[in-house]
Amino acid sequence: MDLFDFTEGREGYYGEYGGTFLPEILHTTIEELKTEFRKAKDDPSFWQEFIELMQSYSGRPTPVTHLANLSKKLGGAQIYIKREDLNHTGSHKINNVMGQGLLVKRMGKTRVIAETGAGQHGYATATMAARFGFQSKIYMGAVDVARQRPNVFWMENMGSEVIAVKDGQQTLKDAINECLRDWVTNMDNTHYVLGTACGPHPFPEMVSWFQSIIGKEARAQMLERAGKLPDRVFACVGGGSNAIGLFQGFMDDNDTQLVGCEAGGFGPGKGNHAARLAYKDASVGVAQGMKTYFLQNDDGNMLHTHSVAAGLDYIGVNPVLVHLWEKSRVRFEAVTDAQVTEALKLAMRTEGVIPALESSHGFAQAILEAEQMSKDEVVLINMSGRGDKDIFTIADALGDEHWKTFIRQKAEEYGPE
Amino acid sequence: MGQSDNLKSYLSERKNSLAKRQRAAMIMTHVVCGYPSFEDNWKELEVMEEFGVDLVELQFPFSEPSADGPLFVKANQEAIKNGVRVQDCFDFMSKVTAHFSFKVVMMGYFNTIFKTGQRTFLERLKGAGGYGFIVPDLPIEEAGELHGIAKEMGLSPVVLMTPTNSDQRLAELAQTADGFVYTVARKGVTGSNTDMDSELAEFIARCKQFTDVPLAVGFGVSHAHDIEFIGQHADIAVIGTAALKAWETGKEQGLRDFFTQLLH
Numbered sequence: 001m002d003l004f005d006f007t008e009g010r011e012g013y014y015g016e017y018g019g020t021f022l023p024e025i026l027h028t029t030i031e032e033l034k035t036e037f038r039k040a041k042d043d044p045s046f047w048q049e050f051i052e053l054m055q056s057y058s059g060r061p062t063p064v065t066h067l068a069n070l071s072k073k074l075g076g077a078q079i080y081i082k083r084e085d086l087n088h089t090g091s092h093k094i095n096n097v098m099g100q101g102l103l104v105k106r107m108g109k110t111r112v113i114a115e116t117g118a119g120q121h122g123y124a125t126a127t128m129a130a131r132f133g134f135q136s137k138i139y140m141g142a143v144d145v146a147r148q149r150p151n152v153f154w155m156e157n158m159g160s161e162v163i164a165v166k167d168g169q170q171t172l173k174d175a176i177n178e179c180l181r182d183w184v185t186n187m188d189n190t191h192y193v194l195g196t197a198c199g200p201h202p203f204p205e206m207v208s209w210f211q212s213i214i215g216k217e218a219r220a221q222m223l224e225r226a227g228k229l230p231d232r233v234f235a236c237v238g239g240g241s242n243a244i245g246l247f248q249g250f251m252d253d254n255d256t257q258l259v260g261c262e263a264g265g266f267g268p269g270k271g272n273h274a275a276r277l278a279y280k281d282a283s284v285g286v287a288q289g290m291k292t293y294f295l296q297n298d299d300g301n302m303l304h305t306h307s308v309a310a311g312l313d314y315i316g317v318n319p320v321l322v323h324l325w326e327k328s329r330v331r332f333e334a335v336t337d338a339q340v341t342e343a344l345k346l347a348m349r350t351e352g353v354i355p356a357l358e359s360s361h362g363f364a365q366a367i368l369e370a371e372q373m374s375k376d377e378v379v380l381i382n383m384s385g386r387g388d389k390d391i392f393t394i395a396d397a398l399g400d401e402h403w404k405t406f407i408r409q410k411a412e413e414y415g416p417e
Numbered sequence: 418m419g420q421s422d423n424l425k426s427y428l429s430e431r432k433n434s435l436a437k438r439q440r441a442a443m444i445m446t447h448v449v450c451g452y453p454s455f456e457d458n459w460k461e462l463e464v465m466e467e468f469g470v471d472l473v474e475l476q477f478p479f480s481e482p483s484a485d486g487p488l489f490v491k492a493n494q495e496a497i498k499n500g501v502r503v504q505d506c507f508d509f510m511s512k513v514t515a516h517f518s519f520k521v522v523m524m525g526y527f528n529t530i531f532k533t534g535q536r537t538f539l540e541r542l543k544g545a546g547g548y549g550f551i552v553p554d555l556p557i558e559e560a561g562e563l564h565g566i567a568k569e570m571g572l573s574p575v576v577l578m579t580p581t582n583s584d585q586r587l588a589e590l591a592q593t594a595d596g597f598v599y600t601v602a603r604k605g606v607t608g609s610n611t612d613m614d615s616e617l618a619e620f621i622a623r624c625k626q627f628t629d630v631p632l633a634v635g636f637g638v639s640h641a642h643d644i645e646f647i648g649q650h651a652d653i654a655v656i657g658t659a660a661l662k663a664w665e666t667g668k669e670q671g672l673r674d675f676f677t678q679l680l681h
Contacts, residue, residue: 019559020556020558020559021527021554021555021556021559022554022556023483023484023553023554023577024553024556024576024577024578024579024582024590024601025577025579025581025601026581027556027579027581027582027586028581028582028583028586029581167490167491167494168480168481168494173481176483177481177482177483177490180483180484181483181484181486184484187581283532285528285531285532286527286528286531286554287481287526287528288481288483289554291531294528296528296532298532299502299503299529299532299533300479300503300528300529300531300532300533301478301479301480301497302480302481
């Protein structure tokens with residue numbers, strides 16, 4: 001199935017979802033981007049250049065690892081994980097960012113801007129900008145800046161200017177709005193490096209394309225390592241880029257179930273979570289450049305969202321995934337904050353891996369299901385990022401007293417300003 | 418004033434009376450519904466009426482106002498926080514259109530319309546006495562259904578033309594233009610300053626090659642010479658952020674002082 005083989009007059013649409021909803025001032029810019037992207041996608045040497053860059057700079061291909069201990073402990077399906085955490089900068093975000101960086105070079109632009117939630121995309125963009133010699137500015141909600149200081153530290157030290165956005169809920173969606181405002185002013189020399197498979201066409205397609213590297217590798221690796229295709233594939237879904245990246249590898253394997261794991265936060269009920277499809281609190285709307293499911297009220301104003309994982313704390317969802325959900329190709333489940341913490345602890349204790357809080361949503365759902373499956377079945381989880389960056393949040397969630405003591409000592413050492 | 422029931426004939430009457438009114442250009446002002454409050458909005462509109470404003474944009478607050486600058490972003494968010502609902506905006510519009518002589522267009526983001534239902538929204542707009550609508554995040558490619566319903570009802574969809582558009586694109590936009598065209602004087606969001614210069618004059622001249630409908634010039638209009646400039650080259654001066662700033666600084670008196678320096 002080619003998700004991106006659009007019918008006449010429906011470019012950028014996946015069923016009823018997607019589209020290009022942007023102010024007229026960006027029309028020329030987005031058209032130029034579409035053209036340049038199309039040229040790159042049709043040029044095999046571009047993909048080759050991308051692969052080589054990811055090999056030499058980010059350590060690709062990332063391996064799949066068999067979690068033998070965890071599988072045994074649960075007594076069900078064999079669990080494998082795709083190690084996107086082993087990328088440079090610690091998550092799958094670098095795939096998309098380096099790809100867009102190559103595109104920016106082709107377009108001759110000199111400045112990049114990006115939104116970031118958890119900070120992984122901002123961190124990756126700062127890295128790319130430093131490597132390619134672009135000026136960069138990263139917009140991040142003030143709430144996220146507060147909960148993800150380590151990523152902000154790296155962004156700033158790589159030469160990016162980080163702007164704490166104080167509008168709205170001060171999270172990812174507000175950072176996206178701020179990027180759009182920057183872009184309508186500076187489009188002549190600036191490319192907006194959108195971090196997830198959301199926003200106006202061609203971003204969902206472009207980000208999905210760069211992230212498809214995950215699924216391509218994973219399918220071959222599973223055949224080699226597990227000797228068969230996975231029966232179920234799990235990935236967390238915020239905007240949805242790591243999920244669509246992995247799922248594309250198995251799109252035509254109809255016996256492989258694809259499971260998107262959303263942020264259930266405190267559980268169902270408007271304002272408690274960021275689950276657009278697994279719970280029934282979202283509805284179709286048009287915002288942030290696209291038509292998709294949003295957590296919104298009857299007036300079309302966006303609701304507050306909550307997740308322990310900043311990278312999943314978002315009002316909307318990838319329109320491609322919505323289309324696949326409606327066609328029953330992808331199943332959606334929600335995982336609560338409490339389940340996530342338990343899954344993370346289990347992963348650390350049994351296997352010595354530290355999935356990011358985002359990725360731990362995939363772990364939690366897979367653990368739940370694997371237990372009920374037979375021993376000769378196989379599941380694959382996308383470990384989209386590593387959890388080291390979440391040390392402050394995780395330490396809080398675990399109530400780690402040693403960590404608190406350390407922070408107190410450190411604060412004392414620095415003394416008052 | 419005549420009995421115009423659509424934007425086109427209304428604007429044509431208003432344009433013809435400019436000389437008599439000693440006005441260089443027609444004036445369109447902007448109010449964010451429910452910010453700071455509907456009571457304040459009413460008082461602002463009374464001052465605007467005093468100064469013979471021709472058109473008012475009533476902005477329906479939206480939680481993601483991505484085309485607006487900082488002052489209007491705050492206004493949108495505060496209004497929503499104050500509990501302003503879409504129905505409140507229509508109720509207010511009904512009162513405004515019944516009381517004042519200027520005409521009113523709705524300004525807002527597409528999700529407000531989409532979520533209400535496109536036909537229902539336009540029926541309510543018509544019922545509340547609105548003459549048209551400006552939706553900055555709805556490109557013409559996506560606007561077929563809304564513009565079709567608007568045509569049926571005699572409402573004007575106001576399109577935007579921008580300096581980054583090619584001639585071919587301006588021609589496409591002109592096909593859809595109705596009522597007036599909102600020409601964006603420069604790149605960026607609402608509320609930053611624009612130099613009213615030859616570049617802008619060239620852009621307006623380029624727009625005129627493609628459309629006969631009146632041209633409104635927006636973004637950063639704040640001085641009497643801006644109005645003179647717009648009068649020479651286009652038809653309607655859009656006063657947005659500067660008026661809200663004046664209100665925030667000095668309420669009725671601040672706004673009166675602002676319009677006095679701007680229009681006399």
